[in-house]
Amino acid sequence: MPAAxxxxxxxxxxxxxxxxxxxxxxxxxxAATLVREVRxxxxxxxxxxxxxxxxxxxxxxxxxxxMSRAPELAGLQASFGALLAGDHEALEGAYAIGAYGxxxxxxxxxxxxxxxxxxxxxxxxxxxxxxELRCIETLTVEGxxxxxxxxxxxxxxxxxxxADGFLALCRGGAGG
Amino acid sequence: MSPRTRLAFVLLWLGLLVVAALFVSRHLHLxxxxxxxxxxxxxxxxxLLIDELGDxxxxxxxxxxxxxxxxxxxxxxxxxxxxxxxxxxxxxxxxNGSEAEAGLxxxxxxxxxxxxxxxxxxxxxxxxxxxxxEAIQDRLQDLGSPAGGLVEPLLPxxxxxxxxxxxxxxxxxxxxxxxxxxxxxxxGDQALLLVRTRDAxxxxxxxxxxxxxxxxxxxxAAGDSGTGLLMTGPGAFSxxxxxxxxxxxxxxxxxxxxxxxxLYWLAYRSGRLLLAGVLPLxxxxxxxxxxxxxxxxxxxxxxxxxxxxxxxxxxxxxVHLFSHLRAGEPPPATARALWRxxxxxxxxxxxxxxxxxxxxxxxxxxxxxxTVVGLLVAALATRFLLPPLLDPRPGDAADGxxxxxxxxxxxxxxxxxxxxxxxxxxxxAGAAVAVAMLAPxxxxxxxxxxxxxxxxxxxxxxxxxxxxxxxxxxxxxxxxQGADVEAALQxxxxxxxxxxxLVEAGAISGYEIAARYLPSAATQRARQARLPAPExxxxxxxxxxxxxPFRAGVFAPFLADVQAARQASPLRPADLAGTPLxxxxxxxxxxxxxGRVTALATLGGLEDPxxxxxxxxxxxxRLLDLKxxxxxxxxxxxxxxxxxxxxxxxxxxxxxxxALRAPHRVARVVVPMAFTxxxxxxxxxxxxVELTLFHLVSLVLGAGLGLDYALFFERTGSDRREQLRTLHxxxxxxxxTALVFGLLAVSSIxxxxxxxxxxxxxxxxxxxxxxxxxxxxxxxxxxxxx
Numbered sequence: 001m002p003a004a005x006x007x008x009x010x011x012x013x014x015x016x017x018x019x020x021x022x023x024x025x026x027x028x029x030x031a032a033t034l035v036r037e038v039r040x041x042x043x044x045x046x047x048x049x050x051x052x053x054x055x056x057x058x059x060x061x062x063x064x065x066x067m068s069r070a071p072e073l074a075g076l077q078a079s080f081g082a083l084l085a086g087d088h089e090a091l092e093g094a095y096a097i098g099a100y101g102x103x104x105x106x107x108x109x110x111x112x113x114x115x116x117x118x119x120x121x122x123x124x125x126x127x128x129x130x131x132e133l134r135c136i137e138t139l140t141v142e143g144x145x146x147x148x149x150x151x152x153x154x155x156x157x158x159x160x161x162x163a164d165g166f167l168a169l170c171r172g173g174a175g176g
Numbered sequence: 177m178s179p180r181t182r183l184a185f186v187l188l189w190l191g192l193l194v195v196a197a198l199f200v201s202r203h204l205h206l207x208x209x210x211x212x213x214x215x216x217x218x219x220x221x222x223x224l225l226i227d228e229l230g231d232x233x234x235x236x237x238x239x240x241x242x243x244x245x246x247x248x249x250x251x252x253x254x255x256x257x258x259x260x261x262x263x264x265x266x267x268x269x270x271x272n273g274s275e276a277e278a279g280l281x282x283x284x285x286x287x288x289x290x291x292x293x294x295x296x297x298x299x300x301x302x303x304x305x306x307x308x309x310e311a312i313q314d315r316l317q318d319l320g321s322p323a324g325g326l327v328e329p330l331l332p333x334x335x336x337x338x339x340x341x342x343x344x345x346x347x348x349x350x351x352x353x354x355x356x357x358x359x360x361x362x363x364g365d366q367a368l369l370l371v372r373t374r375d376a377x378x379x380x381x382x383x384x385x386x387x388x389x390x391x392x393x394x395x396x397a398a399g400d401s402g403t404g405l406l407m408t409g410p411g412a413f414s415x416x417x418x419x420x421x422x423x424x425x426x427x428x429x430x431x432x433x434x435x436x437x438x439l440y441w442l443a444y445r446s447g448r449l450l451l452a453g454v455l456p457l458x459x460x461x462x463x464x465x466x467x468x469x470x471x472x473x474x475x476x477x478x479x480x481x482x483x484x485x486x487x488x489x490x491x492x493x494x495v496h497l498f499s500h501l502r503a504g505e506p507p508p509a510t511a512r513a514l515w516r517x518x519x520x521x522x523x524x525x526x527x528x529x530x531x532x533x534x535x536x537x538x539x540x541x542x543x544x545x546x547t548v549v550g551l552l553v554a555a556l557a558t559r560f561l562l563p564p565l566l567d568p569r570p571g572d573a574a575d576g577x578x579x580x581x582x583x584x585x586x587x588x589x590x591x592x593x594x595x596x597x598x599x600x601x602x603x604x605a606g607a608a609v610a611v612a613m614l615a616p617x618x619x620x621x622x623x624x625x626x627x628x629x630x631x632x633x634x635x636x637x638x639x640x641x642x643x644x645x646x647x648x649x650x651x652x653x654x655x656x657q658g659a660d661v662e663a664a665l666q667x668x669x670x671x672x673x674x675x676x677x678l679v680e681a682g683a684i685s686g687y688e689i690a691a692r693y694l695p696s697a698a699t700q701r702a703r704q705a706r707l708p709a710p711e712x713x714x715x716x717x718x719x720x721x722x723x724x725p726f727r728a729g730v731f732a733p734f735l736a737d738v739q740a741a742r743q744a745s746p747l748r749p750a751d752l753a754g755t756p757l758x759x760x761x762x763x764x765x766x767x768x769x770x771g772r773v774t775a776l777a778t779l780g781g782l783e784d785p786x787x788x789x790x791x792x793x794x795x796x797x798r799l800l801d802l803k804x805x806x807x808x809x810x811x812x813x814x815x816x817x818x819x820x821x822x823x824x825x826x827x828x829x830x831x832x833x834x835a836l837r838a839p840h841r842v843a844r845v846v847v848p849m850a851f852t853x854x855x856x857x858x859x860x861x862x863x864x865v866e867l868t869l870f871h872l873v874s875l876v877l878g879a880g881l882g883l884d885y886a887l888f889f890e891r892t893g894s895d896r897r898e899q900l901r902t903l904h905x906x907x908x909x910x911x912x913t914a915l916v917f918g919l920l921a922v923s924s925i926x927x928x929x930x931x932x933x934x935x936x937x938x939x940x941x942x943x944x945x946x947x948x949x950x951x952x953x954x955x956x957x958x959x960x961x962x
Contacts, residue, residue, distance in 0.1 A: 009320070011319055015332065017725055018725065044320075068354045076322045115251070116356070120325055
């Protein structure tokens with residue numbers, strides 16, 4: 001897996017006029033660090049390392065806090081980070097894993113073991129093909145779904161603004 | 177009376193005592209609060225310690241660690257334990273880190289608008305368009321982050337996330353890591369919990385109740401999972417040490433009792449005398465307890481323990497009677513003949529103890545009442561109740577073969593003439609005083625905790641847990657005073673920058689002070705005054721939201737909250753009931769009788785007390801050293817006890833003088849006792865023992881015993897057979913006392929050893945000296961060639 005991969009996310013919220021489309025890049029500069037860099041519609045870099053999250057925003061001094069305060073970040077590190085690192089043991093430790101599918105399209109579902117994360121996140125599904133991870137789908141306990149398109153899927157999402165287009169890209173129907 | 181009737185009466189007496197004991201044990205309220213044994217406080221620090229705190233908040237903490245299973249199991253047990261303890265009345269606070277899960281939900285709805293008065297977040301910049309525009313852009317980015325779900329529900333009412341600013345300000349800087357939502361140590365092997373009790377740390381009875389409840393709750397939570405609970409903290413230690421002391425004392429009591437029975441049997445070969453001999457002492461104890469309970473409504477645990485030690489003298493009274501019985505004289509006549517001597521001893525001891533009554537210390541007053549009543553009852557029982565119940569044709573101790581051999585051996589000891597003897601005594605006494613005064617090392621031990629030392633390993637565990645949990649220091653506290661709560665809070669607020677600077681400089685790792693959670697009303701009003709009026713805020717908000725992706729009208733709850741905050745009356749400590757802060761703030765604001773309030777700051781990870789004290793002085797606060805304060809109390813206490821003892825000694829000599837009315841007779845009685853006191857001090861000090869009040873009280877006991885020995889020896893004159901009886905009596909008395917206290921003297925627990933050692937030296941010294949000084953030599957006409 002590459003050390004850097006582009007992503008596209010569609011954030012839906014009742015508070016917003018329209019879903020927020022976020023683009024950027026996930027990077028893994030070393031085995032223990034995961035960086036999420038947002039480029040559009042604003043610039044923000046989140047670094048997860050050593051149990052702490054550091055957020056850098058334009059024109060602000062960086063903020064840093066323990067990841068335990070935001071279980072979602074810890075979950076991201078433990079799922080996506082571990083997957084990128086190929087650290088099966090870390091993944092197994094944090095989640096109950098289910099996997100199905102084949103070479104040309106596979107799905108891996110992760111059910112969080114950590115209580116704090118489990119209070120918010122029902123499951124995380126990873127969709128991919130071959131050795132490429134295409135999409136992360138997070139299902140909250142309230143039933144909301146957040147999707148992050150990665151790699152080729154993210155590149156293919158250039159035109160897709162609507163949620164249903166995202167769903168198709170995520171599940172690998174289009175552009176796969 | 178027939179033997180059968182006499183036995184019936186003895187059993188009746190015994191039966192009545194058993195009934196009375198049952199009644200007393202049902203109704204006896206034993207208090208464990210050591211403050212009853214402290215003198216009236218004089219300095220402000222002492223007053224704070226005694227009257228108000230009862231103890232520092234830090235010493236009411238119990239630190240706990242669960243270990244011995246995987247993390248999930250440990251976390252689950254930590255949760256179960258917390259749930260079980262949360263409803264316990266005796267527990268003010270139980271925390272395991274899971275409180276953060278409830279997070280903001282734990283703050284009642286009605287108090288949420290107060291965030292604008294409690295949080296310092298908007299102190300620098302007013303809540304205008306700029307701040308809101310920035311906040312809204314930030315919130316958009318928050319929404320777009322993986323943790324967006326966390327902040328989303330907060331946004332409509334709180335776009336500046338003031339509630340999070342507040343939560344962060346409240347979160348202790350050095351909180352342990354959370355695994356599975358609960359606190360764990362750094363290695364992740366132990367789930368950590370914290371309990372704060374309502375009752376003082378130095379109330380062993382109350383602490384025992386809490387420790388018991390925690391252990392029971394843990395046993396329930398742990399089931400058969402094989403996990404273990406480690407509990408440290410002052411309360412846990414006092415309970416453990418108290419238990420160990422009680423167990424050791426009980427073991428010594430059993431061995432001692434067996435030894436006493438054996439001694440009685442050897443001395444009198446009579447089961448009935450053994451039975452009868454118990455009665456005066458038992459009656460004395462019950463009468464003493466009844467008197468104290470009637471006067472004070474309860475009794476202190478220490479009074480009971482000390483009191484039993486002191487009225488142990490009463491066990492000698494029946495022995496004197498039994499040993500002086502003789503053929504041809506009915507026991508009541510023997511009792512009458514002994515009465516004057518016995519009474520002199522009892523009355524002078526009682527007068528000595530009465531001085532405790534004027535010590536100004538409640539626990540000592542109880543002790544005086546208990547001892548005086550007990551000794552009088554024992555003496556009266558020995559004089560009037562016991563004799564009619566004894567065999568009217570008794571044996572004669574003077575016929576004993578062993579006592580005759582002993583007397584002969586004693587008489588064979590060469591003794592110096594009167595003049596040389598006096599010179600020798602003066603010389604020895606001078607040497608003893610010199611040793612007592614000049615022995616290296618401090619004379620007094622003020623740190624009472626050394627008498628009941630906590631094992632090193634347990635202390636190390638406590639230090640480790642304290643570090644992991646960031647728990648406050650037990651010894652030091654910052655105090656700042658005000659005329660009322662508001663003034664105290666304002667004074668604390670002025671202290672906050674200094675405290676933050678101390679944290680920055682590493683002198684402390686953190687602190688807790690009420691003003692950190694609850695600002696003064698003045699500060700709250702100032703914040704209120706800075707909040708914009710509804711129209712202005714609406715305009716600023718509309719402008720800030722206009723070009724953002726947020727829907728219009730989304731922030732209506734925010735406008736309502738700010739308006740509520742503008743109109744609210746400032747939050748006071750009393751309003752905190754039912755919030756998480758209720759467990760923290762009231763304990764840090766202490767009100768004295770006159771309405772003055774002291775705000776306390778507990779300090780975590782205190783590295784540099786001197787630096788903290790300097791900063792505190794500059795900021796109008798005081799660094800309290802609770803250890804030093806309690807030691808100064810002990811010193812004051814000792815001063816009063818010593819004054820009482822000096823007076824007691826004078827009164828005692830006066831009483832003996834009135835009874836004997838001849839200088840040389842008085843000298844014979846008083847000299848052995850006085851000499852033994854000096855000798856005991858010299859021996860203890862010579863072996864490097866630092867003296868405590870336990871030594872002092874035991875010294876008094878030894879003196880009381882010695883007085884009796886000397887009085888009886890002195891009374892006997894030179895009648896050979898009477899001398900033998902008295903010798904018999906005092907050998908029995910002395911060996912019984914030496915046996916009991918000798919067992920205490922070899923105890924592993926310093927407090928028991930202090931009592932045992934002092935009393936044993938006193939008994940042996942008094943016995944030997946009374947024998948040499950007070951006892952006259954046998955009449956050569958009757959003597960056996962000495």
